[in-house]
Amino acid sequence: MDSFLREKDYLLSELSDLRFKYDELVGKNHHISLEKDQIVNILGDLCELNKEDEGNDQISCNTSAIIDLCFHIIKGQNRPYSRASNVDVEMFERIQSLLYVRDQGLILYEDMLKEELLIRSYISKLSNELKVVSKEIVALKEERSSLLQDIERSEEKTAMLRDKLSMAVKKGKGLVQDRDNLKGLLNEKNSKIEH
DSSP: OHHHHHHHHHHHHHHHHHHHHHHHHHHHHHHHHHHHHHHHHHHHHHTTOOTTSTTHHHHHTOHHHHHHHHHHHHHTOOOTTOOOOOOOHHHHHHHHHHHHHHHHHHHHHHHHHHHHHHHHHHHHHHHHHHHHHHHHHHHHHHHHHHHHHHHHHHHHHHHHHHHHHHHHHHHHHHHHHHHHHHHHHHHHHHHHHHO
């Protein structure tokens, strides 16, 4: 019973810790997403990408496409959606590097979130199993208590029966002795009558 309670407390503590970590990861994930969106918007502005232009709405939602577009603008290649730009190459490379790092961080956090969800699901399953076991233990304790009461009552009845039996044996011995005494008196009287 104690081991189950200790395991239950441990699992509840783990669940609480995982919930905290999960909430923390969700917050970081949200923060990274916001930073990524800001960087994408900055890149879009630097590339003078007009989201209302036909075909550019899909590009504006695609990080790789924006990086590719900026790269081609910097190289001076002609594209239907490219425009002249004074983008600083060094600044662009820094933004590109930062964006890549943020993307990798986001992927990592998404993987961690999936793993945390699996762990939380497993902990929740164990917690539910522990609740079932705890209920079974309570039921067994109640059954044990009931059986102990039955045993106690049986022992009381047995003790009463022993007392009654002991009294009956004493009475029986007394009756046997009385019978023997009566036989002795009867024999004496018979012998007096004969003489």
